Amino acid sequence: xxxxxxxxxxxxxxxxxxxxxxxxxxxxxxxxxxxxxxxxxxxxxxxxxxxxxxxxxxxxxxxxxxxxxxxxxxxxxxxxxxxxxxxxxxxxxxxxxxxxxxxxxxxxxxxxxxxxxxxxxxxxxxxxxxxxxxxxxxxxxxxxxxxxxxxxxxxxxxxxxxxxxxxxxxxxxxxxxxxxxxxxxxxxxxxxxxxxxxxxxxxxxxxxxxxxxxxxxxxxxxxxxxxxxxxxxxxxxxxxxxxxxxxxxxxxxxxxxxxxxxxxxxxxxxxxxxxxxxxxxxxxxxxxxxxxxxxxxxxxxxxxxxxxxxxxxxxxxxxxxxxxxxxxxxxxxxxxxxxxxxxxxxx
Amino acid sequence: xxxxxxxxxxxxxxxxxxxxxxxxxxxxxxxxxxxxxxxxxxxxxxxxxxxxxxxxxxxxxxxxxxxxxxxxxxxxxxxxxxxxxxxxxxxxxxxxxxxxxxxxxxxxxxxxxxxxxxxxxxxxxxxxxxxxxxxxxxxxxxxxxxxxxxxxxxxxxxxxxxxxxxxxxxxxxxxxxxxxxxxxxxxxxxxxxxxxxxxxxxxxxxxxxxxxxxxxxxxxxxxxxxxxxxxxxxxxxxxxxxxxxxxxxxxxxx
Numbered sequence: 001x002x003x004x005x006x007x008x009x010x011x012x013x014x015x016x017x018x019x020x021x022x023x024x025x026x027x028x029x030x031x032x033x034x035x036x037x038x039x040x041x042x043x044x045x046x047x048x049x050x051x052x053x054x055x056x057x058x059x060x061x062x063x064x065x066x067x068x069x070x071x072x073x074x075x076x077x078x079x080x081x082x083x084x085x086x087x088x089x090x091x092x093x094x095x096x097x098x099x100x101x102x103x104x105x106x107x108x109x110x111x112x113x114x115x116x117x118x119x120x121x122x123x124x125x126x127x128x129x130x131x132x133x134x135x136x137x138x139x140x141x142x143x144x145x146x147x148x149x150x151x152x153x154x155x156x157x158x159x160x161x162x163x164x165x166x167x168x169x170x171x172x173x174x175x176x177x178x179x180x181x182x183x184x185x186x187x188x189x190x191x192x193x194x195x196x197x198x199x200x201x202x203x204x205x206x207x208x209x210x211x212x213x214x215x216x217x218x219x220x221x222x223x224x225x226x227x228x229x230x231x232x233x234x235x236x237x238x239x240x241x242x243x244x245x246x247x248x249x250x251x252x253x254x255x256x257x258x259x260x261x262x263x264x265x266x267x268x269x270x271x272x273x274x275x276x277x278x279x280x281x282x283x284x285x286x287x288x289x290x291x292x293x294x295x296x297x298x299x300x301x302x303x304x305x306x307x308x309x310x311x312x313x314x315x316x317x318x319x320x321x322x323x324x325x326x327x328x329x330x331x332x333x334x335x336x337x338x339x340x341x342x343x344x345x346x347x
Numbered sequence: 348x349x350x351x352x353x354x355x356x357x358x359x360x361x362x363x364x365x366x367x368x369x370x371x372x373x374x375x376x377x378x379x380x381x382x383x384x385x386x387x388x389x390x391x392x393x394x395x396x397x398x399x400x401x402x403x404x405x406x407x408x409x410x411x412x413x414x415x416x417x418x419x420x421x422x423x424x425x426x427x428x429x430x431x432x433x434x435x436x437x438x439x440x441x442x443x444x445x446x447x448x449x450x451x452x453x454x455x456x457x458x459x460x461x462x463x464x465x466x467x468x469x470x471x472x473x474x475x476x477x478x479x480x481x482x483x484x485x486x487x488x489x490x491x492x493x494x495x496x497x498x499x500x501x502x503x504x505x506x507x508x509x510x511x512x513x514x515x516x517x518x519x520x521x522x523x524x525x526x527x528x529x530x531x532x533x534x535x536x537x538x539x540x541x542x543x544x545x546x547x548x549x550x551x552x553x554x555x556x557x558x559x560x561x562x563x564x565x566x567x568x569x570x571x572x573x574x575x576x577x578x579x580x581x582x583x584x585x586x587x588x589x590x591x592x593x594x595x596x597x598x599x600x601x
Contacts, residue, residue, distance in 0.1 A: 032361055033361060033362050033432060034360070034361065034362070035360045035361060035362045035364075036362075045359045045360075046359060046360040047358065047360070048360050049358060271478075271479075271480060273368065273369040273439060273479065273553065273555075274368065274369070274554070275517040275518070275553070275554055276517075277368070297391070297392075306390075309368075309390075311367065311368055311389060311390070311391045312366065312367055312368065313365060313366045313367070313368055314360070
């Protein structure tokens with residue numbers, strides 16, 4: 001117990017989060033007040049202790065992505081090959097770990113198929129998409145789409161994300177590779193390819209995340225983040241560009257649709273004095289940004305969103321969010337000193 | 348009322364344990380011809396920004412920043428954000444320099460990386476400083492040493508040379524390891540004048556535009572500057588052993 005406390009303290013102290021005893025201020029602090037971050041309807045308390053584990057037993061490198069399975073468990077993917085998949089309950093208690101074969105484990109998507117849970121994992125070092133059962137048995141592996149002629153070698157394919165339709169079709173975003181979006185049927189047979197690297201409407205710079213937007217069941221579409229460009233792009237299911245939603249200043253990772261809203265981890269601010277300048281971003285049902293936990297307040301002037309940037313040094317490099325049925329958020333972070341996820345409680 | 352004593356044993360993160368980010372400080376130019384405008388902001392309710400103009404650390408007893416400042420004097424200006432709930436920010440520093448003596452030509456004997464060649468061969472003597480963003484075309488980036496001769500129209504008394512460089516280890520951009528100055532009275536024969544070794548970075552995530560001042564105090568026709576990049580990225584860094592980047596934005600001859 002003592003050791004655990006020490007580890008938590010030292011992890012906090014090293015990244016702009018200081019323990020209060022180290023500080024005295026003449027500025028009339030309101031002391032001992034729970035942090036509340038976010039704006040408008042979406043505000044949160046912060047639990048830094050959630051999910052902390054003994055790094056000698058269950059280590060993490062980058063915490064890349066998190067999903068919630070049908071049993072309500074929180075399933076996290078890290079690129080640490082001692083235990084690529086770490087499964088928690090919602091209180092942060094460790095339930096199980098598995099996986100030693102995903103050195104570039106990055107994208108994690110839940111598939112529900114005839115009452116069973118499966119996972120789609122993208123691995124940018126293996127240049128593959130891997131489907132597994134929820135307990136880690138491999139179902140299939142997909143290599144780079146050579147038949148499209150868009151790739152000279154498998155090394156050009158560095159997939160970062162997947163999303164699944166109700167009929168089992170799925171899409172893969174090649175966010176670290178040639179920036180194509182590939183569309184497969186449930187067996188993993190290629191149906192379509194679109195996108196590609198570039199600055200045209202239908203192209204991407206860092207197509208980092210993809211998500212089915214089925215909030216309107218009569219008009220589903222794909223949401224794809226062009227992270228380097230600070231833009232969320234909407235595409236039809238057959239790969240036609242529909243529209244762009246700019247989020248100035250925010251390097252958005254994958255979109256996560258939850259109820260009527262879209263949630264994002266923002267890896268970092270475009271302009272910031274410190275490089276570890278990430279935050280979170282939430283859009284409402286009209287795709288308007290309503291809350292940016294850890295950053296400046298989103299404000300629109302003549303329909304244009306002002307530039308967003310980190311305001312407090314709480315998050316380092318958030319990489320994915322998972323939102324549970326109580327609207328609490330689990331935040332996985334990249335390159336953040338091997339730290340475990342952070343839980344935000346909706347207030 | 349019976350004493351509703353508040354319970355302070357929350358397991359949640361407390362606001363005084365989290366720092367504000369540094370205020371955003373912008374200048375219309377960092378090189379003063381007549382005057383420049385400097386603004387500071389941290390867009391958040393309840394923020395107060397305090398500043399100093401004499402190089403000392405700001406505190407809540409310093410001058411409260413209220414609106415953009417028109418500044419005609421070179422100097423070191425420091426800004427710090429405060430809020431009654433959050434921990435105060437670290438200090439943001441902006442150094443304003445007097446416009447220097449114009450160079451006639453600059454002759455490079457080393458090449459910047461093709462991706463970071465700035466605005467051409469005169470980028471370092473064009474009287475424009477860069478922002479902290481390394482993609483700013485006012486930066487010239489080298490993955491080798493940077494050597495050049497600056498020639499003046501006339502023989503000119505040069506007091507100092509200010510070399511602006513970028514410190515951004517997370518983008519593998521490091522301060523130079525060594526700067527060596529040679530001077531020439533005729534523009535052909537050079538003699539060594541000064542050699543300065545910079546202490547290597549031992550850690551760090553912050554990105555900063557830095558300036559180092561070299562003393563000249565000579566009347567010269569030309570100055571040769573040799574800036575040595577660190578040989579390899581130090582062992583504490585994720586890129587240990589690999590090639591570091593050297594980024595410079597301006598050489599100002601005073």
